[in-house]
Amino acid sequence: MAYAQALCASISYASASFNKVLPQGFPQSKGLSYFVMNSRANQAKQAHICAEIQRERDPMAKDHAGIKVPHVLTVAGSDSGAGAGIQADLKACAARGVYCSTVITSVTAQNTVGVQGVNIVPEEFVAKQLKSVLSDMQVDVVKTGMLPSSGIVKVLHQSLKDFPVRGLVVDPVMVSTSGDVLAAPSVLQVFREQLLPMADIVTPNLKEASALLGSPKLETVGDMHAAAKALHDMGPRNVLVKGGDLPDSLDAIDIFYDGKNIFELRSSRIKTRNTHGTGCSLASCIAAELAKGSSMLQAVKVKYACNDVVLKQFTLAAKHYIEASLDYSRDLVIGNGRQGPFDHFLRLKRNMHSTYRENAFDPSDLFLYAVTDSRMNKKWGHSISDAVKAAVEGGATIVQLREKDIETRDFVEAAKSCLEICRSHGVPFLINDRVDVALACDADGVHVGQSDMPVRVARDLLGPEKIIGVSCKTPVHAEQAWVDGADYIGCGGVFPTNTKENNITVGLDGLKTVCMASKLPVVAIGGIGILNARSVMEINESQLKGVAVVSALFDRECVLTETKKLHSVLMEVTYMK
Ligand SMILES: Cc1ncc(COP(=O)(O)OP(=O)(O)O)c(N)n1
Ligand SMILES: Cc1nc(C(=O)O)sc1CCOP(=O)(O)O
Numbered sequence: 001m002a003y004a005q006a007l008c009a010s011i012s013y014a015s016a017s018f019n020k021v022l023p024q025g026f027p028q029s030k031g032l033s034y035f036v037m038n039s040r041a042n043q044a045k046q047a048h049i050c051a052e053i054q055r056e057r058d059p060m061a062k063d064h065a066g067i068k069v070p071h072v073l074t075v076a077g078s079d080s081g082a083g084a085g086i087q088a089d090l091k092a093c094a095a096r097g098v099y100c101s102t103v104i105t106s107v108t109a110q111n112t113v114g115v116q117g118v119n120i121v122p123e124e125f126v127a128k129q130l131k132s133v134l135s136d137m138q139v140d141v142v143k144t145g146m147l148p149s150s151g152i153v154k155v156l157h158q159s160l161k162d163f164p165v166r167g168l169v170v171d172p173v174m175v176s177t178s179g180d181v182l183a184a185p186s187v188l189q190v191f192r193e194q195l196l197p198m199a200d201i202v203t204p205n206l207k208e209a210s211a212l213l214g215s216p217k218l219e220t221v222g223d224m225h226a227a228a229k230a231l232h233d234m235g236p237r238n239v240l241v242k243g244g245d246l247p248d249s250l251d252a253i254d255i256f257y258d259g260k261n262i263f264e265l266r267s268s269r270i271k272t273r274n275t276h277g278t279g280c281s282l283a284s285c286i287a288a289e290l291a292k293g294s295s296m297l298q299a300v301k302v303k304y305a306c307n308d309v310v311l312k313q314f315t316l317a318a319k320h321y322i323e324a325s326l327d328y329s330r331d332l333v334i335g336n337g338r339q340g341p342f343d344h345f346l347r348l349k350r351n352m353h354s355t356y357r358e359n360a361f362d363p364s365d366l367f368l369y370a371v372t373d374s375r376m377n378k379k380w381g382h383s384i385s386d387a388v389k390a391a392v393e394g395g396a397t398i399v400q401l402r403e404k405d406i407e408t409r410d411f412v413e414a415a416k417s418c419l420e421i422c423r424s425h426g427v428p429f430l431i432n433d434r435v436d437v438a439l440a441c442d443a444d445g446v447h448v449g450q451s452d453m454p455v456r457v458a459r460d461l462l463g464p465e466k467i468i469g470v471s472c473k474t475p476v477h478a479e480q481a482w483v484d485g486a487d488y489i490g491c492g493g494v495f496p497t498n499t500k501e502n503n504i505t506v507g508l509d510g511l512k513t514v515c516m517a518s519k520l521p522v523v524a525i526g527g528i529g530i531l532n533a534r535s536v537m538e539i540n541e542s543q544l545k546g547v548a549v550v551s552a553l554f555d556r557e558c559v560l561t562e563t564k565k566l567h568s569v570l571m572e573v574t575y576m577k
């Protein structure tokens with residue numbers, strides 16, 4: 001068993017590679033070469049061997065079969081106002097789709113005005129919490145926040161030696177944004193000696209960077225470059241110096257240094273008071289991305305040694321997410337102080353309206369999505385409103401007016417009459433591309449593509465109640481759609497189509513990949529009709545709610561009959577399996 005324990009530890013060390021913590025007495029070089037030779041096989045064995053060790057620790061432990069989810073453990077303080085600390089970490093991880101366990105180091109009485117009190121949890125009890133989580137759960141990445149005493153830092157250091165994890169993200173929380181001191185001065189030394197050398201990334205703001213370095217205030221981008229390099233010399237694999245407080249800067253500039261290359265990560269500053277907890281959330285988000293992508297990171301790190309290009313990408317993803325959340329939350333009012341919290345889920349504003357979604361969007365509305373086409377209607381001599389009437393009477397559950405070559409005023413008129421028809425059938429009515437037309441006729445929402453108006457802009461214009469759909473061909477598109485506040489995504493072209501020129505076909509596999517990645521309901525589109533609708537729905541993805549169809553309904557003499565036929569195929573495949 002001693003061998004198994006050493007092997008498990010060596011794999012945890014070397015395969016994860018970004019954890020520099022080995023169990024006491026285990027030679028580092030052995031761990032790494034063992035991994036390079038045996039990485040794939042060992043990764044597969046790792047869970048099993050660790051489970052064995054687990055059983056040795058706890059005879060009642062069980063090796064449960066099932067899906068292992070990415071897991072971040074945050075070791076931080078509680079913020080009663082829930083803008084920062086443990087509460088922000090939980091929200092950020094949940095928003096990024098990662099499980100988050102918590103070890104609480106202190107309880108603060110805090111709000112948007114400041115910190116009114118701090119109650120530090122005894123070291124032994126921090127150690128107990130760490131053991132509870134680390135001995136039982138498969139934690140991928142540990143993220144640290146407020147570590148208020150040197151004793152607590154030492155306890156954490158020892159726990160990470162006893163229970164190695166794959167990654168360590170250190171957010172060296174020292175002073176709150178309201179200016180309150182959150183860590184004793186003696187903490188700095190232990191931080192430098194014990195925690196920084198273990199860290200995969202350390203994410204200080206300007207004040208924290210100068211405190212760690214014992215240097216004067218950082219005031220320029222040049223100071224930040226120098227600080228990033230000096231901090232890197234203290235041992236972390238990567239350094240992110242956050243320049244949010246940099247005076248006289250129009251941009252928000254962060255400096256990322258991986259030991260070889262230095263990057264200026266610039267973005268425009270978002271004007272908002274709601275920035276409380278951005279540091280905690282950013283670090284948690286980096287930890288979450290690491291936890292999700294740790295296997296990729298392993299591969300890259302072995303190949304490129306110390307060049308942490310992937311970690312830089314994770315950091316960028318995290319920055320992007322925080323910026324999107326700040327932007328969405330910029331006019332939220334929570335608390336009376338100078339600094340409010342932000343909305344990690346981009347959902348709060350929607351609930352402020354008592355009339356919120358009077359006709360609330362129900363994902364099952366995507367079941368049979370009729371998308372009109374003016375050329376087809378002309379070809380068959382159908383007026384737009386007659387075609388829409390036939391579609392809803394035949395069973396369409398949502399309608400989109402997609403008129404590519406129509407005068408704007410005709411578009412608005414047609415939209416108004418179609419809206420009336422749809423309302424009388426309780427069917428949501430959306431406009432393709434044109435947010436202005438949707439506003440003019442008070443449609444239920446819009447559908448936009450990747451090169452149309454961005455979802456976030458459309459959301460700002462349309463408000464929280466309207467439905468916004470966005471076309472997505474990749475998991476990255478799907479993730480962005482969710483971050484931006486869309487309600488559903490349209491994924492295609494599932495099959496080749498003549499309706500949309502130069503459309504890229506993603507196939508059933510592409511559809512499946514997007515459905516698996518999407519947090520939003522999905523409707524499939526492109527070349528779908530009665531002959532192949534079954535094969536689409538049979539990919540059996542829970543996020544796939546239906547099919548969107550143009551020619552199979554509208555490039556036909558009788559729209560009513562064709563809609564009925566497609567409706568019954570969908571009913572059969574969905575409810576009569
Ligand atoms: C439901 C649905 N999904 C996808 C699209 C395509 O939108 P877009 O990519 O903007 O292309 P156009 O429709 O504008 O040509 C859609 N309209 N509806
Ligand atoms: C409008 C549209 N968008 C697509 C996408 O892939 O996003 S495919 C498409 C046309 C769908 O028409 P039909 O049902 O006639 O194939």
Ligand SMILES: [Mg+2]
Binds near residue numbers: 432447
């Ligand atoms: Mg479009």
